[in-house]
Structure formats: C-alpha cells, structure tokens
Amino acid sequence: MKESLYINGKWVAPQQGGTVKVTNPATGETVREIGYGGRADAVKAVDAAHDAFAEWSAKTVYERAAPLLRLANLIRENADDLARVLTQEVGKPLGESRGEIGAGADQFEWYAEEVKRSAGDVIPNRMGDKRHLTIRHPVGPVAAIAPWNFPILLTARKIAPALAAGCTVIARPASQSCLTLLDMFKLVAAAGFPPGTANLLIGNPSECSEVFLEDPRLKKISFTGSLEVGRELYVECAKRMKKVSLELGGHSPFIVMPDMDPDEAAERAVFAKFRNMGQVCISASRFFVPNAMKTEFENKAAELASALAIGNGLDADTDVGPLFLPKRVEDTARFVEDIKSKGGRILCGGRAPEGEKYAKGNFFMPTVATDITPDMLIMKEEPFCPVLPIIGYDDIDDALRMANDTPYGLAAYVATRRLDWAVKAAERLEAGIIGINDCTPAAAQCPFGGMKSSGLGREGWRQGLEGYYETKYVSIGV
Ligand code: NAD
Numbered sequence: 001m002k003e004s005l006y007i008n009g010k011w012v013a014p015q016q017g018g019t020v021k022v023t024n025p026a027t028g029e030t031v032r033e034i035g036y037g038g039r040a041d042a043v044k045a046v047d048a049a050h051d052a053f054a055e056w057s058a059k060t061v062y063e064r065a066a067p068l069l070r071l072a073n074l075i076r077e078n079a080d081d082l083a084r085v086l087t088q089e090v091g092k093p094l095g096e097s098r099g100e101i102g103a104g105a106d107q108f109e110w111y112a113e114e115v116k117r118s119a120g121d122v123i124p125n126r127m128g129d130k131r132h133l134t135i136r137h138p139v140g141p142v143a144a145i146a147p148w149n150f151p152i153l154l155t156a157r158k159i160a161p162a163l164a165a166g167c168t169v170i171a172r173p174a175s176q177s178c179l180t181l182l183d184m185f186k187l188v189a190a191a192g193f194p195p196g197t198a199n200l201l202i203g204n205p206s207e208c209s210e211v212f213l214e215d216p217r218l219k220k221i222s223f224t225g226s227l228e229v230g231r232e233l234y235v236e237c238a239k240r241m242k243k244v245s246l247e248l249g250g251h252s253p254f255i256v257m258p259d260m261d262p263d264e265a266a267e268r269a270v271f272a273k274f275r276n277m278g279q280v281c282i283s284a285s286r287f288f289v290p291n292a293m294k295t296e297f298e299n300k301a302a303e304l305a306s307a308l309a310i311g312n313g314l315d316a317d318t319d320v321g322p323l324f325l326p327k328r329v330e331d332t333a334r335f336v337e338d339i340k341s342k343g344g345r346i347l348c349g350g351r352a353p354e355g356e357k358y359a360k361g362n363f364f365m366p367t368v369a370t371d372i373t374p375d376m377l378i379m380k381e382e383p384f385c386p387v388l389p390i391i392g393y394d395d396i397d398d399a400l401r402m403a404n405d406t407p408y409g410l411a412a413y414v415a416t417r418r419l420d421w422a423v424k425a426a427e428r429l430e431a432g433i434i435g436i437n438d439c440t441p442a443a444a445q446c447p448f449g450g451m452k453s454s455g456l457g458r459e460g461w462r463q464g465l466e467g468y469y470e471t472k473y474v475s476i477g478v
Helices: 039-058 061-077 079-090 094-117 151-165 179-191 205-214 227-240 262-278 291-307 326-341 396-403 419-428
Strands: 005-007 010-012 019-023 030-035 130-138 142-145 169-172 198-200 220-224 243-247 252-256 284-290 345-348 367-370 387-393 411-415 433-436 469-477
Touching: 005 039, 005 179, 030 079, 030 179, 039 130, 039 169, 039 198, 039 205, 061 079, 061 094, 061 151, 061 179, 079 094, 079 151, 079 179, 094 151, 130 151, 142 151, 142 205, 151 169, 151 179, 151 220, 169 205, 179 198, 205 220, 205 227, 220 227, 227 243, 252 262, 252 396, 262 284, 262 291, 262 387, 262 411, 284 291, 284 396, 291 345, 291 367, 291 387, 326 345, 326 367, 326 387, 387 396, 396 419, 411 419, 419 433
Parallel strands: 142 169, 142 220, 169 198, 220 243, 252 284, 252 411, 284 387, 367 387, 411 433
Antiparallel strands: 005 010, 005 198, 019 030, 130 469, 345 367
C-alpha cells in the first residue's frame, strides 16, 4: 500500500515514492510494505494542518467533541482487528494489545468530555473601573511524535487533547510499528473531522522533524521517546522558541516493604517486569527487597518467571512475546554478561530460548538476576528489557535513597500494606507516577509524566489539555 499518508483528508502516496517494510518481531516476516515519506510530505502535512486550523479552532467545544467521541466508539468497535495488527508489528500478546487499544479509545472519550469543562477565569478586579478575564486559545498546529512500543496509546495521549483544545495535528509514528496507527486513521477518516484537522505522516524522522522545527506555522512539538532524541529536540526547539513537551525514558524502582509476604511481592514484581517484555517506559526496572526475605523472594520470582510461556503474541497460550528488534536482544545479553562479570547471579533465563519456534524471532527468556550492585550497567542505563534485577536492603531510608539515585523520575512502585510506609514513600520518591500496590497506574483521567530527566509537562487528566492552550488575559475598562 503506497497511499499510507493521510494528509488534508486524503490517503496519498509519498511524493518521492519511498517504501518501508514493517516486520513481525516473532517471525521475521514482512507484515506489510507501505509508503514512507520525507521532507516534501512533511511540508504538505504542515500546509494542511495550518490551513485547517482557523475553521477547527473556531468550532465550539461541543462540535469538536462529537468526532472525538465517534472515534472512541469506532476504535472500540474495531478493537479486535486493531489488536491483531498491533501484536503482529510490536510482538506483545493479544491481551496486552487489546488493553492498549482500549486505553487509546479512553483518551478520545475523556478529552471529548473534559474539554467541555475547560473554562477560562473571571478574575476579581481591584479597580472599580476594570474587569478581567482569561480566554483559552489553542496553540496552533501540533506535531505528535511517538515511539514504537505503544503506537496507539501514546499518539492518542497527544492528539486527543490537542484536537479537543482546537489544535490541528500531524501524527508521526515510528515507522517500524506504524500499521495499527495507519488502520486507526481509517477510523479518524470515518469519524468526521474536517480535512487537514488530523494528519498522519509516516516518514523519515530527521527530515520530518527538520520541517516541524523550521516551519513557524507549526507551533508545538509533542514528543515521546528516548532521553537522547528528546534532549536533541529540546535544544532545537529552544533555538527557535518553539513549544515542546517531552515524555522520555524511565528507570523505575519497585520497593518491597518489610511487611510484605515475599511470594505475593514476587508475583507482583514478575507481573510488573515482564509486561511487553520490559519494553514499557514505566516498567519497574530495579527491585529493592529486604535482605530478611531476599532468598524467598528470589526463589519465587525465578519460579514464576521460568513458568511464563514465551511465543508469538497471536497464540492464545503466550504469556510473553518477542523483543521488538534484534538490537534489543543484543542489549539484553549485554546487560546479562555485565551482571555476571561483576559478581551478580542469574537465577533464571539469561539467554535466548532454543528451538525451531524461536529461530526467526527476537526472543529472550524472562530473566531474574540478583546481588545487583550500583556499578552494573543495568542500574545505570534504561534497560527496556526482560531482566528483573534484585538489590537487597536493610533500612527503608536506604532503599528510598537508592531508588532516587537515578537521573530518571518517571514512575516508582511500592508494595506494602502499611499506610505510614506508603505515605512516606509517596512523599519521598522522585517520580511523576507512583504506584502503591498498583503496577499499571496509567489512565486517561490521571496525569502521566516524569520528573527530572524523564520529561517536561504532563499528559492525561486535565493537565493534558493545558499543554495545547495559550492563556489570553483580557482586561476591560468599564
Ligand atoms: P526514540 O527516541 O528512538 O524514538 C522516538 C520517536 O522519535 C520515533 O518516532 C522515532 O522515529 C523518532 N525519532 C528518532 N530520531 C529522531 C530525530 N532525530 N528527530 C526526531 N524524531 C526522531 O525512542 P524509541 O526507541 O522509539 O522508544 C523507546 C524510548 O521511549 C524509551 O526511552 C522509553 O522509555 C521512551 N518512552 C517514553 C514514554 C513516556 O510516556 N514517558 C512512553 C513510551 C516510551
């Protein structure tokens, strides 16, 4: 399919005729070959988003909410088909794919409703002959850049509030996993947005970003991805005074408090770690466990991780799928070798599974490692891999200090039944999202985003709309 770009209400082929193959990480097979755009297509997309802005931003919130709600419903009606494609291109098991599709629909529904309550202010006047009020004004055309791991949810987190606020949008997904979003845009086309309001640009990241940065008609870049690319964009946006919001990487601690049953804690830890094989920005990736229960926790975690069924995400009995790219398998092996070379122990996994079933995919066994020390790579780099590293501790203050000892601050998890420990941890952990006995805290109606190097701004909740508004203050002499 060459006509893979949705620009100005039409499916079009890239101007220079390039294509890209999307590969199934479980089988190595091509899922689809589609058109892949570049600079000239990015310019067309900005033209369309710019031209559509005046009409879309002038609509009432009720008029803007209607197609957003229709889209939420269409996504839910087509969830099974979308989920299958998502599993084929990203590798996650079907259940996880259905969860992502549902969470994407939630974003459109939530913002269709929330925008009706996003009022300006009437501010009390000090001088008798003045009146003051604020008006919320959409920032303008926005580029929404998303990574490969949650292509629907992460794009929806940006374009749902942007469209609700009155901005027009250009969605630019990672080309290696753009098919589900491409299919979702067929639903965007059916939902009744005016041409140019919501555009899909599949194409070369640097060329597209150069256009987004250089063109003054494009008012904001909303980016989710790695710290490295996010930092680069931040610098380039600063040079041009272009608005930017950043959702970046994480290295989330998971603290098991001393009151926990070690088996129950291990069950939660294994669930938290191996969702999407650890390739989630809020994946728990450093597990702090009291030394008094460390051996029991290790044994149970290794037993549960070894029992996870590895396979093609489309198979009903698969618990964990492949990693996304061969490079992720190499990186995981690198973390494992580094742990071994520095005195850590691999309790299970630690290598690719053997057998015909795994020969063509990017598979790695769920791995539990212990006796982890701060000098190991897995404690320093964002792992994004299926390794559950265990660090023993004796004192809760030490655990909290080690948990905060990272430049990242996206999510943090605590397992405890003691309210005082839960409150203390929530207050002291340096993270934008804190899950107390909750390993999947993300929700459309709640704020999502990072402290420290994990980002700028928040998505979700009413804060998600704020990033797409300018506040205009109007002072009236009477
Ligand atoms: P990445 O930074 O390599 O790519 C992210 C997006 O940026 C992709 O669409 C990519 O094509 C594009 N891109 C790459 N180079 C670019 C450039 N020079 N200019 C503009 N765009 C460019 O990240 P990734 O490997 O796709 O995703 C994994 C990372 O994303 C991890 O660090 C993960 O933690 C992070 N992430 C963060 C969140 C969050 O909400 N905070 C969510 C998911 C993933």
